[in-house]
Amino acid sequence: xxxxxxxxxxxxxxxxxxxxxxxxxxxxxxxxxxxxxxxxxxxxxxxxxxxxxxxxxxxxxxxxxxxxxxxxxxxxxxxxxxxxxxxxxxxxxxxxxxxxxxxxxxxxxxxxxxxxxxxxxxxxxxxxxxxxxxxxxxxxxxxxxxxxxxxxxxxxxxxxxxxxxxxxxxxxxxxxxxxxxxxxxxxxxxxxxxxxxxxxxxxxxxxxxxxxxxxxxxxxxxxxxxxxxxxxxxxxxxxxxxxxxxxxxxxxxxxxxxxxxxxxxxxxxxxxxxxxxxxxxxxxxxxxxxxxxxxxxxxxxxxxxxxxxxxxxxxxxxxxxxxxxxxxxxxxxxxxxxxxxxxxxxxxxxxxxxxxxxxxxxxxxxxxxxxxxxxxxxxxxxxxxxxxxxxxxxxxxxxxxxxxxxxxxxxxx
Amino acid sequence: xxxxxxxxxxxxxxxxxxxxxxxxxxxxxxxxxxxxxxxxxxxxxxxxxxxxxxxxxxxxxxxxxxxxxxxxxxxxxxxxxxxxxxxxxxxxxxxxxxxxxxxxxxxxxxxxxxxxxxxxxxxxxxxxxxxxxxxxxxxxxxxxxxxxxxxxxxxxxxxxxxxxxxxxxxxxxxxxxxxxxxxxxxxxxxxxxxxxxxxxxxxxxxxxxxxxxxxxxxxxxxxxxxxxxxxxxxxxxxxxxxxxxxxxxxxxxxxxxxxxxxxxxxxxxxxxxxxxxxxxxxxxxxxxxxxxxxxxxxxxxxxxxxxxxxxxxxxxxxxxxxxxxxxxxxxxxxxxxxxxxxxxxxxxxxxxxxxxxxxxxxxxxxxxxxxxxxxxxxxxxxxxxxxxxxxxxxxxxxxxxxxxxxxxxxxxx
Numbered sequence: 071x072x073x074x075x076x077x078x079x080x081x082x083x084x085x086x087x088x089x090x091x092x093x094x095x096x097x098x099x100x101x102x103x104x105x106x107x108x109x110x111x112x113x114x115x116x117x118x119x120x121x122x123x124x125x126x127x128x129x130x131x132x133x134x135x136x137x138x139x140x141x142x143x144x145x146x147x148x149x150x151x152x153x154x155x156x157x158x159x160x161x162x163x164x165x166x167x168x169x170x171x172x173x174x175x176x177x178x179x180x181x182x183x184x185x186x187x188x189x190x191x192x193x194x195x196x197x198x199x200x201x202x203x204x205x206x207x208x209x210x211x212x213x214x215x216x217x218x219x220x221x222x223x224x225x226x227x228x229x230x231x232x233x234x235x236x237x238x239x240x241x242x243x244x245x246x247x248x249x250x251x252x253x254x255x256x257x258x259x260x261x262x263x264x265x266x267x268x269x270x271x272x273x274x275x276x277x278x279x280x281x282x283x284x285x286x287x288x289x290x291x292x293x294x295x296x297x298x299x300x301x302x303x304x305x306x307x308x309x310x311x312x313x314x315x316x317x318x319x320x321x322x323x324x325x326x327x328x329x330x331x332x333x334x335x336x337x338x339x340x341x342x343x344x345x346x347x348x349x350x351x352x353x354x355x356x357x358x359x360x361x362x363x364x365x366x367x368x369x370x371x372x373x374x375x376x377x378x379x380x381x382x383x384x385x386x387x388x389x390x391x392x393x394x395x396x397x398x399x400x401x402x403x404x405x406x407x408x409x410x411x412x413x414x415x416x417x418x419x420x421x422x423x424x425x426x427x428x429x430x431x432x433x434x435x436x437x438x439x440x441x442x443x444x445x446x447x448x449x450x451x452x453x454x455x456x457x458x459x460x461x462x463x464x465x466x467x468x469x470x471x472x473x474x475x476x477x478x479x480x481x482x483x
Numbered sequence: 484x485x486x487x488x489x490x491x492x493x494x495x496x497x498x499x500x501x502x503x504x505x506x507x508x509x510x511x512x513x514x515x516x517x518x519x520x521x522x523x524x525x526x527x528x529x530x531x532x533x534x535x536x537x538x539x540x541x542x543x544x545x546x547x548x549x550x551x552x553x554x555x556x557x558x559x560x561x562x563x564x565x566x567x568x569x570x571x572x573x574x575x576x577x578x579x580x581x582x583x584x585x586x587x588x589x590x591x592x593x594x595x596x597x598x599x600x601x602x603x604x605x606x607x608x609x610x611x612x613x614x615x616x617x618x619x620x621x622x623x624x625x626x627x628x629x630x631x632x633x634x635x636x637x638x639x640x641x642x643x644x645x646x647x648x649x650x651x652x653x654x655x656x657x658x659x660x661x662x663x664x665x666x667x668x669x670x671x672x673x674x675x676x677x678x679x680x681x682x683x684x685x686x687x688x689x690x691x692x693x694x695x696x697x698x699x700x701x702x703x704x705x706x707x708x709x710x711x712x713x714x715x716x717x718x719x720x721x722x723x724x725x726x727x728x729x730x731x732x733x734x735x736x737x738x739x740x741x742x743x744x745x746x747x748x749x750x751x752x753x754x755x756x757x758x759x760x761x762x763x764x765x766x767x768x769x770x771x772x773x774x775x776x777x778x779x780x781x782x783x784x785x786x787x788x789x790x791x792x793x794x795x796x797x798x799x800x801x802x803x804x805x806x807x808x809x810x811x812x813x814x815x816x817x818x819x820x821x822x823x824x825x826x827x828x829x830x831x832x833x834x835x836x837x838x839x840x841x842x843x844x845x846x847x848x849x850x851x852x853x854x855x856x857x858x859x860x861x862x863x864x865x866x867x868x869x870x871x872x873x874x875x876x877x878x879x880x881x882x883x884x885x886x887x888x889x890x891x892x893x894x895x896x
């Protein structure tokens with residue numbers, strides 16, 4: 071990997087060579103500091119350019135190979151991860167009173183969430199490190215995406231999920247042939263047990279905050295946004311926040327492009343949580359260290375009371391001069407309806423939480439109605455049908471006769 | 484539409500100009516004959532070429548605009564429909580003992596099924612014809628895709644579904660703001676009621692067999708397969724059959740390419756139904772007219788006892804020198820597991836029925852292990868979680884402790 075300089079600890083700032091099996095900082099004691107991948111941007115610019123990219127026929131995250139911490143010749147699974155559509159839906163913009171709104175629909179990935187971007191990197195790295203089994207804990211999306219990528223790559227996967235993970239996500243990863251451990255407890259319990267098991271059995275660790283390479287996969291969503299906007303960086307990028315890894319990835323992506331000289335400014339980042347579980351928003355608003363929080367939200371993918379990547383997440387928002395905000399679950403359900411009704415995009419609750427926060431910030435005047443904003447939808451609503459039903463209500467039931475239909479529906483009105 | 488010559492009735496073979504509001508043949512009496520769109524292939528070749536296409540940046544069905552029956556300047560919704568990935572999954576091929584197997588994953592569409600290809604054409608035509616409301620009956624996928632495309636286009640939609648349609652599909656279309664009529668009866672009941680309502684209220688008719696333009700949307704899956712294989716036509720294309728419109732679309736696509744001189748041969752088509760509902764397979768195998776059948780299959784999207792497009796479907800298989808076969812529901816569930824486990828693709832039951840039939844035909848020696856085959860996965864498994872759970876089983880439940888995990892799982896073996 072000529073493009074990778076090494077790994078730098080975000081706690082102690084020490085740099086290390088990118089060695090196999092190194093995840094957290096060896097200097098920062100038993101808990102370990104979270105690491106960042108550092109690149110040689112001159113080397114990246116020798117390998118590729120904005121102009122060369124326009125000729126690329128690879129419409130997946132691997133079109134950005136020089137920005138990724140994998141060996142160019144490493145085997146890759148066949149799944150088409152990334153290059154999700156960036157829409158400019160006129161109905162949605164109108165309903166929000168905005169003039170320059172884009173939606174990046176990352177539900178359009180092989181396993182229907184943004185997490186595929188990280189998982190496909192995980193299985194490539196696992197094969198590079200000759201690990202036959204990959205493992206993680208997850209509220210659901212990281213799990214199913216790891217199981218899918220592992221199946222495509224011919225690896226075994228062991229997945230730890232908290233007991234509350236929705237059926238759709240569980241079904242998906244069982245179909246992918248994963249060994250699924252449903253931990254009767256919280257996400258924190260599932261995470262801890264996975265860490266112990268990974269250490270005991272030596273599996274490849276796909277826990278996103280721990281493994282520095284995964285955020286590099288997630289950052290590709292930012293690279294795509296920039297390219298899809300013809301390198302005209304938006305004013306804001308809005309998205310939901312759980313563990314903190316995705317927002318950290320988005321920020322890392324824009325920073326890498328900036329440091330490589332591919333973009334001339336950085337966007338502000340809006341990080342959104344549910345009021346039912348907002349440890350990072352609270353820390354941001356009160357400008358204090360984060361504290362563990364309850365997990366009382368229907369947006370299961372961001373119901374993370376003990377986020378694993380709080381520092382990178384808060385750093386992303388602060389460095390960008392961005393904002394954070396929490397929205398009630400009702401606003402999340404309303405965002406699902408609004409996005410679906412006005413643009414034909416079906417997001418899961420956590421997937422549309424960024425949208426819900428954006429709406430609030432525009433109403434408050436903290437984000438201007440004419441600013442250029444990209445809202446990232448991080449997962450497909452089909453993953454969580456129960457909450458979709460809650461959001462959407464029930465169909466009109468009629469017996470199969472026109473008279474019944476005329477009586478029950480109101481089409482003549 | 485300089486590329487469109489007109490509509491030809493597949494019953495009486497008469498040709499008519501492509502007029503707004505004309506769906507079925509005016510000559511064939513009250514039931515109406517199903518129409519086919521006829522093209523001027525010289526005009527198509529004036530408008531585009533295989534070489535020009537390689538320069539196209541439009542990775543959606545609209546890259547094939549000269550092959551579509553819409554005005555080039557008609558407004559189109561923003562959704563990215565089509566250009567789904569064509570994979571060559573090594574694990575799946577190995578598990579089937581095949582050497583040249585491709586999978587076209589059409590679950591990777593905005594509403595997660597192939598039906599988006601037809602629905603996006605429907606809403607473009609509806610706007611061309613100044614209809615503010617679109618309607619259809621559907622076992623689910625056509626419904627949700629129409630609702631999604633309509634929402635993106637700013638149209639109203641009214642959807643008739645049979646009472647057995649899975650919750651995930653219902654939720655999706657409610658989120659898209661559709662008026663949903665759950666007809667307490669069979670698909671046939673829902674279809675009949677929709678036809679009566681469409682006539683009464685003058686909505687745009689997206690019932691696929693009736694509307695000749697929709698099969699033109701579906702045919703784009705064939706155009707993509709051909710282009711993605713660099714115009715080297717496969718020996719076989721395998722897919723599931725319900726109403727018969729999708730298989731008719733696939734065949735129409737290859738025929739259009741052949742008549743335009745873009746490919747030099749045609750593939751054989753394998754049409755697959757469930758043994759629980761196989762009116763077209765039975766008609767094919769016994770070489771007799773089709774008869775209505777029971778709807779006893781868990782593959783709800785192809786549980787169509789009274790198919791609406793039987794003639795086009797049977798014609799597609801026969802003209803191609805293809806085959807039809809029925810598989811039991813257990814084989815469909817096994818195909819879900821096999822596809823997921825070996826390739827990371829999650830299909831709904833009807834989505835993988837083509838795969839299940841292919842497996843049987845390879846075992847029987849009717850399709851050679853080294854033939855070049857494309858199996859189309861027509862819909863995503865997240866649409867029908869209940870059956871995925873049936874197929875996949877349950878996770879291993881453990882309390883959050885390593886001792887418990889060691890006791891319950893078998894990782895040391």
